Amino acid sequence: MGKIGLSAQMESLEEFLDFVVKEAGRAGLPSRRISEIRLAAEEVLVNIFCYAYPETKGDVSINCSEGEDVFVLEILDRGIPFNMMAAPGPDLSSCLSDRCVGGLGIHFVKKMTTKARYVREKEQNCLTLVFEKCREE
Amino acid sequence: MKIHQIGQKKEYHVVAVEGRMDAVSAPEFEKSLNALIAEGALKIIVDFESLDYISSAGLRSVLITAKKIQSKNGSIVVVSLHGTVKEIFEISGFSTIIPIHGSVDAALETT
Numbered sequence: 001m002g003k004i005g006l007s008a009q010m011e012s013l014e015e016f017l018d019f020v021v022k023e024a025g026r027a028g029l030p031s032r033r034i035s036e037i038r039l040a041a042e043e044v045l046v047n048i049f050c051y052a053y054p055e056t057k058g059d060v061s062i063n064c065s066e067g068e069d070v071f072v073l074e075i076l077d078r079g080i081p082f083n084m085m086a087a088p089g090p091d092l093s094s095c096l097s098d099r100c101v102g103g104l105g106i107h108f109v110k111k112m113t114t115k116a117r118y119v120r121e122k123e124q125n126c127l128t129l130v131f132e133k134c135r136e137e
Numbered sequence: 138m139k140i141h142q143i144g145q146k147k148e149y150h151v152v153a154v155e156g157r158m159d160a161v162s163a164p165e166f167e168k169s170l171n172a173l174i175a176e177g178a179l180k181i182i183v184d185f186e187s188l189d190y191i192s193s194a195g196l197r198s199v200l201i202t203a204k205k206i207q208s209k210n211g212s213i214v215v216v217s218l219h220g221t222v223k224e225i226f227e228i229s230g231f232s233t234i235i236p237i238h239g240s241v242d243a244a245l246e247t248t
Contacts, residue, residue, distance in 0.1 A: 013161050035190055035221040042192045046160045092230035096203060104229055105193040111228050 001027070005061035008049050008077060016045055016062060020073065023064040027071050029133050037071065037131050040112040043105035044075050044084060044127060052079025052125070066133075070114065073129045082125060083118040084109070138162035140169045143184070147245055149214070150178040155187035158195030167198040171205070179211030182244050186217035191225050203235055212236070214244045 004019045006012040020041045024034045041062070048060050063074040089110070090103035109116065115130040138158055143151035150173055158166055173181065183199070185191075203213045216238045218226055226232045238244035 010161060013159065017159070032221060036224075038190065039192055039221070039225070042159055042194075046192075046194060090229075094234075096200075096207060096234045104196060108193060108225070108228070 001064040003063045005059055008053055008058045008060045010049055017042055024071055027066045036112040040109045040129055043109050047084055048077050052077045069133055071131045071133055075127045077125050081120050085116050085118050149180045149182045151182045151241055153184040157190040159192045160194035163194045163198040170202045174206055181213045182241055183215050184217055184241055185222055188222050191222050196229055216241050216244050
C-alpha cells in the first residue's frame with residue numbers, strides 16, 4: 001500500500017488525511033471505521049505539527065499497510081522524542097467551567113486503535129497504529 | 138466545512154454546521170460563533186445534522202464557545218448528533234457537560 005511524506009505543518013493536514021481515507025477505502029473498510037481512522041491520524045499529526053519540531057522545520061511520513069483483518073498506519077517523524085501513547089489522558093469528569101481539552105486527542109487515538117506501539121529508532125519517532133478492519137459496535 | 142446561519146427560533150439563534158470540523162476548519166466555527174455572540178446572541182442552537190466528522194480541535198472550539206457564552210449567562214445547545222460525531226461526544230464526556238437534543242424542535246420544546 002501507499003506512503004506519503006510532507007512537511008510537518010497544518011497546511012499538510014488535509015492532504016495527509018485525504019491520503020489515509022483513500023488508502024483505508026482501498027482496503028475495503030466500512031465508512032464508519034474510515035472516519036475513526038481519519039480521526040486517530042488527525043490527532044497524531046496535529047500533535048506532531050505542534051510539538052515535534054519546536055525550533056526547526058521537519059517532515060512527517062505515513063506508511064499504510066494491511067493484513068487480513070487489520071489496517072495499519074505507521075507514522076514517522078524526526079522531531080524531539082515523544083511517546084504520545086504514554087501521555088496522561090484527560091479528566092473526563094470535570095464540569096464545563098473546569099474543563100480543558102488537553103489530552104483529549106490522545107484519548108481518541110487510544111479509543112480508536114486496536115493496538116498502538118511506539119518506538120524511537122534511528123533518531124525517529126515511530127508510532128504504529130493497528131486498526132481492526134471491522135469493529136464490533 | 139460550511140456554516141449556515143438559519144436564523145432565530147424562539148429566543149434561540151440556530152446555526153447549522155456542514156462537513157468536517159477538524160484542526161483546519163475549527164477556528165472558522167469559533168470565529169463565526171464569536172461574531173454571533175458579539176452581536177448579542179445569548180442562546181444558540183448548533184445543529185450538527187450535516188456534520189460528518191469532528192476531532193478534538195473541533196471539540197475544543199465548541200468548548201471555548203460554550204464557556205464564552207456561559208460567562209455571559211447564556212447557553213448553547215447541540216442537536217442532531219449522529220455516527221462518529223455522536224461517538225466522539227460520548228467518549229469525550231462532552232455529552233455530560235453540554236446539553237444535547239435529538240433535533241432543533243426537540244431542543245425548543247424542552248427550553
